[in-house]
Amino acid sequence: MRKTVLMMTLLFNIFHVNAQDGTEYRMELGAGIGMVSYEGDFNGNILKNMQPAASIIWRYNFNPYMGLKAMGSYGKLKGSSANVNTYYPLLGQPSYKFNNSLVDIGLVYEYNFWPYGTGRDYRGAQKLTPFVFGGLGTSYVSNGNENMFTTNIPLGLGVKYKIGDRTNLGVEWAMHFSLSDKLDGKKDPYTVSSSGIFKNTDCYSMLQVTLTYSFMAKCRTCHNEYE
Numbered sequence: 001m002r003k004t005v006l007m008m009t010l011l012f013n014i015f016h017v018n019a020q021d022g023t024e025y026r027m028e029l030g031a032g033i034g035m036v037s038y039e040g041d042f043n044g045n046i047l048k049n050m051q052p053a054a055s056i057i058w059r060y061n062f063n064p065y066m067g068l069k070a071m072g073s074y075g076k077l078k079g080s081s082a083n084v085n086t087y088y089p090l091l092g093q094p095s096y097k098f099n100n101s102l103v104d105i106g107l108v109y110e111y112n113f114w115p116y117g118t119g120r121d122y123r124g125a126q127k128l129t130p131f132v133f134g135g136l137g138t139s140y141v142s143n144g145n146e147n148m149f150t151t152n153i154p155l156g157l158g159v160k161y162k163i164g165d166r167t168n169l170g171v172e173w174a175m176h177f178s179l180s181d182k183l184d185g186k187k188d189p190y191t192v193s194s195s196g197i198f199k200n201t202d203c204y205s206m207l208q209v210t211l212t213y214s215f216m217a218k219c220r221t222c223h224n225e226y227e
Contacts, residue, residue: 024122025214028059028168034208036075036102039175040184043079046205051076053102057212064115064122069133073104077141077204079184098143098185102204104176106137106154118165127162137176141183150180152203170210177203 032055037046053075061067081096110133117125134155141148156174163169181187183202 024218026216028212028214030057030212032208032210036206038077038079038204040202042081049078064117064125065112067110070107075102077102100141100143103140108133108135130159132157148182150178152176152178166214168212173207175205
């Protein structure tokens with residue numbers, strides 16, 4: 001009986017140590033690929049005119065629930081007045097078309113619905129978790145002849161999965177609400193004046209798959225130095 005108790009105690013201690021022997025990492029660096037879609041006067045469907053996009057990602061994890069993410073993305077915004085059943089007095093015929101370059105740089109706050117990790121680095125952590133995010137970004141749009149710079153507010157959601165101790169796979173979608181009505185190169189084609197911070201402004205959505213690598217291990221004993 002004593003041997004059985006000792007064996008069970010030993011197994012419990014081994015399991016307890018292994019359950020907490022993982023390393024938490026503060027930072028992640030990686031990239032993403034996906035599609036970007038213009039939303040504005042010349043397109044009312046987020047699935048129309050989707051164009052390839054690519055991103056560079058940096059993330060700082062405060063804890064298994066919260067993080068800060070910086071992202072730089074490049075893609076194209078494409079559309080045409082032929083895509084909508086609206087008459088624009090100033091455009092006339094033929095239909096107006098555009099294919100503009102987009103550079104987006106943003107900083108967002110992320111919140112995970114469940115604690116994210118391997119399960120060995122943080123008790124109760126899950127390898128798979130949905131998350132939401134929001135923040136502030138900048139948009140630079142160019143058609144070769146004219147350049148436009150504006151602010152945007154990205155809001156989105158996603159799912160992330162830890163495929164390895166340091167490797168993270170994610171899928172996310174975000175809508176970027178800009179403060180400009182000239183992402184398509186035309187301001188107020190309806191010739192109707194409007195007011196309001198987001199009224200009659202253009203925006204774009206971005207869907208992408210991301211892959212990041214974790215680094216900068218969190219110090220486990222730093223808090224003990226002051227005890």
